[in-house]
Amino acid sequence: MHITPQSALIIVDVQKAIDLPYWGVRNNIDAEMKMRSILEMWRNLGYPIFHIQHNSNEEASGYNPARISHAFKDETVPINGEVVIGKSVHSAFVGTDLTQRLHQLAVDEIFMFGVKTNNSIETSVRHGANLGFDILLIEDACFTHNQKDWNGKLRSAEDVHAMTLSNLEGEYCRVVTSSQVLNAQT
Amino acid sequence: MHITPQSALIIVDVQKAIDLPYWGVRNNIDAEMKMRSILEMWRNLGYPIFHIQHNSNEEASGYNPARISHAFKDETVPINGEVVIGKSVHSAFVGTDLTQRLHQLAVDEIFMFGVKTNNSIETSVRHGANLGFDILLIEDACFTHNQKDWNGKLRSAEDVHAMTLSNLEGEYCRVVTSSQVLNAQT
Numbered sequence: 001m002h003i004t005p006q007s008a009l010i011i012v013d014v015q016k017a018i019d020l021p022y023w024g025v026r027n028n029i030d031a032e033m034k035m036r037s038i039l040e041m042w043r044n045l046g047y048p049i050f051h052i053q054h055n056s057n058e059e060a061s062g063y064n065p066a067r068i069s070h071a072f073k074d075e076t077v078p079i080n081g082e083v084v085i086g087k088s089v090h091s092a093f094v095g096t097d098l099t100q101r102l103h104q105l106a107v108d109e110i111f112m113f114g115v116k117t118n119n120s121i122e123t124s125v126r127h128g129a130n131l132g133f134d135i136l137l138i139e140d141a142c143f144t145h146n147q148k149d150w151n152g153k154l155r156s157a158e159d160v161h162a163m164t165l166s167n168l169e170g171e172y173c174r175v176v177t178s179s180q181v182l183n184a185q186t
Numbered sequence: 187m188h189i190t191p192q193s194a195l196i197i198v199d200v201q202k203a204i205d206l207p208y209w210g211v212r213n214n215i216d217a218e219m220k221m222r223s224i225l226e227m228w229r230n231l232g233y234p235i236f237h238i239q240h241n242s243n244e245e246a247s248g249y250n251p252a253r254i255s256h257a258f259k260d261e262t263v264p265i266n267g268e269v270v271i272g273k274s275v276h277s278a279f280v281g282t283d284l285t286q287r288l289h290q291l292a293v294d295e296i297f298m299f300g301v302k303t304n305n306s307i308e309t310s311v312r313h314g315a316n317l318g319f320d321i322l323l324i325e326d327a328c329f330t331h332n333q334k335d336w337n338g339k340l341r342s343a344e345d346v347h348a349m350t351l352s353n354l355e356g357e358y359c360r361v362v363t364s365s366q367v368l369n370a371q372t
Contacts, residue, residue, distance in 0.1 A: 089316040090358075118353050123312045130275040130309065139336070150325070150351035150361065151344075158337075163349045165336035167304050172276075175336065 001136070001176065001184040008048040008107040011039065012092055012114030012121055014076045015054065017062030017069040023116075024145035027157035034141040034178035035113055036075040043079075045186055048105050051076070051084045052092045054120065090123035099131060109134045111181060112173075113141035118164040125173050135173035138181055139165055187322070187362065187370040194234040194293040195224065198278055198300030198307055200262045201240065203248030203255040209302075210331035213343035220327040220364035221299055222261040229265075231372055234291050237262070237270045238278045240306065276309035285317060295320045297367060298359075299327035304350040311359050321359035324367055325351055 014035060042049050051072070056063035063070060078084050085096050092098050102110070110133050114121055121142050128135050144164070146157045155163075169175045200221060228235050237258065242249035249256060264270050271282050278284055288296070296319050300307055307328050314321050330350070332343045341349075355361045 090312065091316045094313075094316040119357065122353070123316065126276065126309045127280075127313055127316075130277045130280040130313075147352055149345070150348035150355070153348070155349065159335070160349070162336035162339070163341065163346070164353075166333055167308070167350075169336070171305065 001180060003045070003047070003111075003181070003184050003186045004109070005047055006105070006107050007109045007111060008050060008102060008105065009038065009042040010050045010052060010092065010110055010112045010124075011035070011076055012052045012112065012124055013054045013063070013116075014073050014114050015063060015069065016071050016073055017067070018073070018115045020062045020069060024147065025157055026143050026145050027161050028140055028143040031141050031143045032073060032075040034138070038111070038113065038138060038141060038178055038181055039076055041182060048107060049082050050098065050101070051078045051082060052098075052114070052124075053084055053086050055086045055088050057088055090120045091127040092120070092124040093127045093131060102133065107133070109136065111136050111138060113138040115143060117142045117144040117161045119144075122164050122168065125168050129172035136176050136181075137165075137168060137173045138178050139175050141178050187366060189231070189233070189297075189367070189370050189372045190295070191233055192291070192293050193295045193297060194236060194288060194291065195228040196236045196238060196278065196296055196298045196310075197221070197225065197262055198238045198298065198310055199240045199249070199302075200259050200300050201249060201255065202257050202259055203253070204259070204301045206248045206255060210333065211343055212329050212331050213347050214326055214329040217327050217329045218259060218261040220324070224297070224299065224324060224327060224364055224367055225262055227368060234293060235268050236284065236287070237264045237268060238284075238300070238310075239270055239272050241272045241274050243274055276306045277313040278306070278310040279313045279317060288319065293319070295322065297322045297324060299324040301329060303328045303330040303347045305330075308350050308354065311354050315358035322362050322367075323351075323354060323359045324364050325361050327364050
């Protein structure tokens with residue numbers, strides 16, 4: 001793994017809303033610490049950073065811009081004029097200028113993390129890959145929550161996370177860990 | 187459920203390649219029978235039908251157009267000038283004119299089935315929903331195969347299928363059955 005000035009970091013939906021109790025039990029409880037380390041790495045390198053902020057149209061969502069939980073989590077608050085891109089659906093590439101911005105910067109590799117693994121992250125990875133971007137998903141800087149599958153069986157957050165990663169690996173992205181990224185050549 | 191002239195049927199990647207042994211053990215062994223019944227229903231109604239055909243760029247893929255397995259499966263072979271749209275990535279909406287065609291026909295509802303549940307179907311449902319289409323996924327006219335999750339645990343095709351459906355239901359589509367569709371008002 002080699003991180004270059006054309007390696008962009010894209011952070012998806014890391015807002016206070018993801019901590020609301022209605023989501024259920026999460027995995028990767030130290031994900032935010034890893035998010036912060038990777039974000040600091042990109043800041044030190046001076047390579048492109050994009051903060052994706054979800055602006056839900058749903059009244060009851062914690063991601064609705066009218067709610068205090070719409071704010072970024074402390075670990076990933078943008079600084080120094082970093083680019084914030086608002087979106088209102090799951091894919092960071094729908095209804096935004098993210099694709100054009102990446103092309104303008106000649107980005108050939110996207111490092112992505114955020115929440116949640118099987119929703120906006122999975123949709124953004126699938127879509128970005130289909131648009132031709134080479135994506136590295138930093139899995140331990142993502143998390144999700146337990147949920148019932150279609151047959152009514154409760155699946156742990158770790159199982160939901162692991163199922164998404166196996167859907168994505170090789171087919172849509174390379175799944176990597178934060179330590180691999182933090183120790184990569186730059 | 188009410189099926190109208192603005193209800194399009196989109197059939198994704200139902201080609202002989204999906205029967206190749208390298209995929210593993212599948213679920214929903216009577217899916218093709220249901221696919222045929224639903225396709226016949228749309229033909230009788232005269233409502234829009236789109237056949238999505240995957241044209242893989244990968245040499246070793248059974249979906250490569252140079253291979254005999256690139257052909258449609260018998261149950262869903264297009265007839266009478268039905269529209270066939272080729273794609274080379276997972277989403278039926280990337281690199282195709284499907285979105286424009288749906289808008290031209292004022293389609294407000296998409297009924298979708300095909301293969302496989304957690305790959306081109308899931309990507310196309312996620313993307314189509316984010317583009318604003320109302321999608322009904324006919325789950326028993328889809329199937330998938332067993333696969334190992336990221337932790338190395340082998341998951342049955344039925345479990346993989348059920349996990350995808352729970353990711354999509356409510357968030358990206360309504361999950362329905364073929365009998366609900368076949369018995370719907372038209």
